[in-house]
Amino acid sequence: MGMNPPFARHRVVQDVSVPAFLYGTAWKEDRTEELARLALAAGFRGIDTANQRRHYVEAAVGDAVAAVLRDAKLTREAVFLQTKFTYRARPGPSDAV
Numbered sequence: 001m002g003m004n005p006p007f008a009r010h011r012v013v014q015d016v017s018v019p020a021f022l023y024g025t026a027w028k029e030d031r032t033e034e035l036a037r038l039a040l041a042a043g044f045r046g047i048d049t050a051n052q053r054r055h056y057v058e059a060a061v062g063d064a065v066a067a068v069l070r071d072a073k074l075t076r077e078a079v080f081l082q083t084k085f086t087y088r089a090r091p092g093p094s095d096a097v
Contacts, residue, residue, distance in 0.1 A: 003008075005092075007030050011072070016080075018046065018080055019045045019046035019080050019090055021044065021046065022038065022044070022046035022047060022048040022080070022082055023029040023035075023039035023040075023044040023046065023048065024046060024048045025047060025049045025056055025057070025060075025080070026048075026055045026056055026062050027055060028057065029057060032047075032056075032057040032060035032061060032064070033060040033061070033064045034064075035066075035070060036060070036061050036064035036065070037067060039082065040064070040073070040074060040079070041069050041073070042064075043048070045074075045078055045079060045080060046079075046080040046081075047061055047064075047065070047079065047080070047081050047082070048082045048083075048085050048086070049061040049081070049082070049084075050082070050083055050086065051083060051084065051085050051086065052079045052086045053095075055066070058083065065079055065081065077097045087092075
């Protein structure tokens, strides 16, 4: 008997196919690229990241996706990337990296 999950693997939101589960990259630090690549290899097709260096290394997510695409493991259309932008009107000393 095949294993079919009791949930949809994707949901269409405004004509965009969004995976039901995203791999979160917060607090992975030096292992972000490695772990994002492993997540894609394990079957995740959605990656969550953010342009907020305090909790995310967004560039490492980009490096992981680029490596997977370069190795022809996946196509760009097969990978959903979710990112966020945190606006601060007046950055202060607590925003230092």
